[in-house]
Amino acid sequence: MSDSVKSEAGSGFLKNIDLRVMAPFLALALLLVLGTFSNPNFLTVNNLMNVATRSAFIAIIAVGATFVISAGGLDLSVGAMVAFVASLMIMFINAAAIANPYLLLVAAMILAILIGMACGLLNGVITTVGRIEPFIVTLGTMGIYRGLTTWLSQGGAITVRDFEVQQIYRPAYFGTVLGVPVPVIAIIATALIGAFVLYRTRYGRHVIAVGSNEEVARYSGISVRNVRIITYLIQGLCVAVAVLFYVPRLGSTSATTGMLWELQAITAVVVGGTALRGGVGRIWGTICGAFILEIVGNIMLLSNFISEYLIAAIQGAIIIIAMLVQRSLLRRQ
Amino acid sequence: MKRISGGAGESMRDDTERGGKAIILETAGLTKSFGPIEVLHGIDLTVCTGEIHAVIGENGAGKSTLMRLLAGNLKPSGGDIRIDGQSVSFANPTEAEARGIVLVHQEILLAPDLTVAQNIFLGREINRGLAVNDRVMNAEALKAVGELGADIDPETPVSRLSIAKRQLVQIARVLLTPHRVVIFDEPTASLTPVETDALLKVMRAIRDRGVAVLFISHRLNEVKEIADTVTVLRDGHKVATHAAGELEPSDMARLMVGRDVSKLYPDRKQDDNGEAVLEIEGFTVPGYAKDASFRLRKGEILGFAGLVGAGRTELMEGILGLRPGRGTVRLKGEAVHFNAPIAALKAGIVYLSEDRKGKGLLLSKDLRTNLTLAALDRFTKALMVDRNAEDKALDAAIRDFDIRTGSKELAAGELSGGNQQKLLLAKMMLLDPEIVIIDEPTRGIDIGNKEQIYKFIAELSKAGHSIIVISSEMPELIGLCDRIVVMRSGEIAGEVTGEGMNENEIVVLATGVAGNRHEMAGAR
Numbered sequence: 001m002s003d004s005v006k007s008e009a010g011s012g013f014l015k016n017i018d019l020r021v022m023a024p025f026l027a028l029a030l031l032l033v034l035g036t037f038s039n040p041n042f043l044t045v046n047n048l049m050n051v052a053t054r055s056a057f058i059a060i061i062a063v064g065a066t067f068v069i070s071a072g073g074l075d076l077s078v079g080a081m082v083a084f085v086a087s088l089m090i091m092f093i094n095a096a097a098i099a100n101p102y103l104l105l106v107a108a109m110i111l112a113i114l115i116g117m118a119c120g121l122l123n124g125v126i127t128t129v130g131r132i133e134p135f136i137v138t139l140g141t142m143g144i145y146r147g148l149t150t151w152l153s154q155g156g157a158i159t160v161r162d163f164e165v166q167q168i169y170r171p172a173y174f175g176t177v178l179g180v181p182v183p184v185i186a187i188i189a190t191a192l193i194g195a196f197v198l199y200r201t202r203y204g205r206h207v208i209a210v211g212s213n214e215e216v217a218r219y220s221g222i223s224v225r226n227v228r229i230i231t232y233l234i235q236g237l238c239v240a241v242a243v244l245f246y247v248p249r250l251g252s253t254s255a256t257t258g259m260l261w262e263l264q265a266i267t268a269v270v271v272g273g274t275a276l277r278g279g280v281g282r283i284w285g286t287i288c289g290a291f292i293l294e295i296v297g298n299i300m301l302l303s304n305f306i307s308e309y310l311i312a313a314i315q316g317a318i319i320i321i322a323m324l325v326q327r328s329l330l331r332r333q
Numbered sequence: 334m335k336r337i338s339g340g341a342g343e344s345m346r347d348d349t350e351r352g353g354k355a356i357i358l359e360t361a362g363l364t365k366s367f368g369p370i371e372v373l374h375g376i377d378l379t380v381c382t383g384e385i386h387a388v389i390g391e392n393g394a395g396k397s398t399l400m401r402l403l404a405g406n407l408k409p410s411g412g413d414i415r416i417d418g419q420s421v422s423f424a425n426p427t428e429a430e431a432r433g434i435v436l437v438h439q440e441i442l443l444a445p446d447l448t449v450a451q452n453i454f455l456g457r458e459i460n461r462g463l464a465v466n467d468r469v470m471n472a473e474a475l476k477a478v479g480e481l482g483a484d485i486d487p488e489t490p491v492s493r494l495s496i497a498k499r500q501l502v503q504i505a506r507v508l509l510t511p512h513r514v515v516i517f518d519e520p521t522a523s524l525t526p527v528e529t530d531a532l533l534k535v536m537r538a539i540r541d542r543g544v545a546v547l548f549i550s551h552r553l554n555e556v557k558e559i560a561d562t563v564t565v566l567r568d569g570h571k572v573a574t575h576a577a578g579e580l581e582p583s584d585m586a587r588l589m590v591g592r593d594v595s596k597l598y599p600d601r602k603q604d605d606n607g608e609a610v611l612e613i614e615g616f617t618v619p620g621y622a623k624d625a626s627f628r629l630r631k632g633e634i635l636g637f638a639g640l641v642g643a644g645r646t647e648l649m650e651g652i653l654g655l656r657p658g659r660g661t662v663r664l665k666g667e668a669v670h671f672n673a674p675i676a677a678l679k680a681g682i683v684y685l686s687e688d689r690k691g692k693g694l695l696l697s698k699d700l701r702t703n704l705t706l707a708a709l710d711r712f713t714k715a716l717m718v719d720r721n722a723e724d725k726a727l728d729a730a731i732r733d734f735d736i737r738t739g740s741k742e743l744a745a746g747e748l749s750g751g752n753q754q755k756l757l758l759a760k761m762m763l764l765d766p767e768i769v770i771i772d773e774p775t776r777g778i779d780i781g782n783k784e785q786i787y788k789f790i791a792e793l794s795k796a797g798h799s800i801i802v803i804s805s806e807m808p809e810l811i812g813l814c815d816r817i818v819v820m821r822s823g824e825i826a827g828e829v830t831g832e833g834m835n836e837n838e839i840v841v842l843a844t845g846v847a848g849n850r851h852e853m854a855g856a857r
Contacts, residue, residue, distance in 0.1 A: 202710060202718055204718075206709070209695055213696075216691075216692055218692075219692045223673065279697060
């Protein structure tokens with residue numbers, strides 16, 4: 001028994017590497033090479049750190065989306081949710097109910113986390129208890145969160161008014177620890193926690209089981225409903241974490257904040273190798289997917305081959321190409 | 334009878350033995366490899382017009398692969414397929430159909446939301462002008478189904494039909510193609526005895542039109558009953574081809590397995606005095622079961638017999654909280670109510686679904702994940718799933734339940750049906766249940782694995798577990814159980830035990846019709 005396993009492992013290193021797992025990392029490597037050729041400034045620590053920092057919002061949100069999608073769900077409302085949570089957070093800061101600016105910020109952050117989780121919970125409860133397709137539910141809540149944001153801002157912008165608070169909060173996005181930008185550390189921390197929960201805990205196993213075959217999970221005594229609700233809760237939490245780094249960046253939100261981020265998050269997840277039908281989740285692939293999206297944009301900016309106005313079109317093409325690659329790899333097996 | 338023992342290379346070329354019927358389909362040295370592994374080794378098969386040619390063998394023996402080669406679903410790696418003596422090669426099933434070879438799949442491949450007629454004519458609709466001509470198609474469909482001896486309204490959506498009727502619709506659809514060879518891939522696997530009997534009649538009618546019928550089955554009595562010629566495969570080799578008259582089912586079993594399997598059911602000592610562990614009183618599952626009462630004693634194997642649709646599965650699912658139901662459930666004298674499957678599992682009752690692939694195992698996941706899925710809390714240490722403990726559990730399960738797998742890293746879906754069932758059993762036994770409910774424990778499982786699963790069930794009961802076995806195979810229930818509860822149309826029709834445990838009694842209770850013993854004979 002163990003012999004046969006061993007001989008298989010020995011029969012060729014390449015054979016045992018799952019191409020589907022490796023594909024996003026190979027694509028990333030390819031892009032790095034491409035970027036290096038297109039502009040000498042591309043492959044500098046500075047530029048790459050910049051790229052990673054800018055990918056933080058999508059990367060962190062996409063970690064949550066990996067959970068939702070692995071369990072067979074979908075959340076289209078994340079972009080609108082960013083705008084909604086960020087707006088409420090800024091409004092709370094502006095209300096200045098607490099005199100001490102540090103305490104005020106901490107309270108605002110906790111509030112943002114709670115609102116994000118509540119938004120996610122709402123998505124989860126409506127899909128599972130109401131038994132409505134997640135596509136429809138989150139399409140609806142996307143409209144609700146977006147509409148509420150527009151109403152709160154009266155069509156304009158919501159800006160942090162207190163200059164002192166803004167100065168205190170700025171390093172959360174622009175600061176570095178040992179030379180590493182804070183948002184990059186946030187990406188790594190989120191991914192580490194996400195990977196731990198998805199790969200190593202019982203709950204993570206249940207997520208994969210539910211996405212793989214709901215009936216099998218049910219007959220195995222797993223509460224499919226709770227598992228699903230919690231994935232949306234995690235998604236809401238991730239959105240809130242992204243907001244914590246978004247607010248200090250601009251200190252302002254508007255009705256167009258987070259526009260189309262849901263598409264970028266889903267693209268990052270799918271490019272990373274997570275199956276859209278559920279049952280397979282790849283956290284590190286997702287992070288890689290988020291980097292890929294950002295690097296493509298970066299290369300387009302640095303080089304003069306293609307107009308940067310085409311970034312959205314290129315990103316749209318990437319998701320289709322990623323699906324085609326996944327499909328052809330699947331067929332070869 | 335002298336020629337019964339056969340080697341791998343033996344083939345029957347003496348066609349005169351089959352009444353001088355014309356050879357329609359032949360294979361010579363047919364091989365098939367998947368990657369580097371050859372799964373069919375030089376098969377020589379001869380099929381004549383007007384005969385029912387059964388192909389039998391254990392799971393993994395290569396029966397389905399052979400059939401799929403003949404029907405154009407797969408391409409041979411070597412050897413020859415000849416029709417009327419002329420070499421052919423099919424790129425796809427359509428090309429095989431053009432030469433008159435049609436395959437009735439084991440799985441039901443119909444669109445559930447379309448009507449019977451729409452399904453039968455799917456992809457070859459009859460048009461009138463630009464619109465489809467439903468009137469003509471409905472009439473044709475009614476005729477086609479009627480020829481199979483069934484009466485199904487062609488305008489019914491397929492989703493409302495029983496499995497047996499869906500199968501007939503599928504057969505009607507296939508037979509609409511002009512055909513000279515019809516291949517049935519385990520058509521009776523999910524049918525009740527009465528339905529099986531009806532299907533066998535249909536197959537005979539097809540043969541009597543001069544069509545060659547190829548037939549895959551696990552049920553040897555059925556093969557004996559209906560086949561004219563029997564070909565036995567084992568491990569991808571053809572072991573023998575014989576006229577069916579020369580073989581008894583026990584001979585077939587021996588050729589399939591390669592050893593004697595005279596004793597399928599384990600010896601058990603019956604104990605009627607165990608305390609009642611599970612008592613059900615007046616349990617109703619709306620739409621499926623009405624006012625059912627029974628009791629299960631400690632260490633007992635209790636059978637549940639009945640026709641498909643009698644409500645056996647649904648009754649159990651209702652009791653376990655898998656679907657809504659009401660009534661009294663007493664566990665060791667204590668009234669309980671399970672509103673979710675997790676509650677039943679925690680109380681020590683596990684249920685192994687008849688739908689192994691749909692409800693039992695995550696086919697795309699590895700064995701370890703599947704094994705521990707229901708009992709994951711036992712493998713969790715400090716928030717983390719303990720993979721070493723899981724590995725040990727998998728080793729133990731592979732050993733205890735004799736799960737045959739090439740590698741521990743395989744996906745569950747890559748195991749054979751029998752080994753999947755053993756894995757499912759191992760998965761549920763990890764919960765250390767007091768009561769085990771097994772639905773169709775050996776459906777689609779070959780004889781060697783069947784024997785083992787019976788042995789496991791007997792051992793579990795000996796170890797003090799109480800077991801309920803739901804099965805449509807009466808010999809299985811009779812051979813294995815202490816008592817058999819018979820259900821009919823959602824109600825418990827009666828119970829048989831001891832001497833009363835024979836097929837006649839059960840059929841009388843299951844159908845409510847006395848004395849149709851002879852009609853049942855074919856289904857044994």
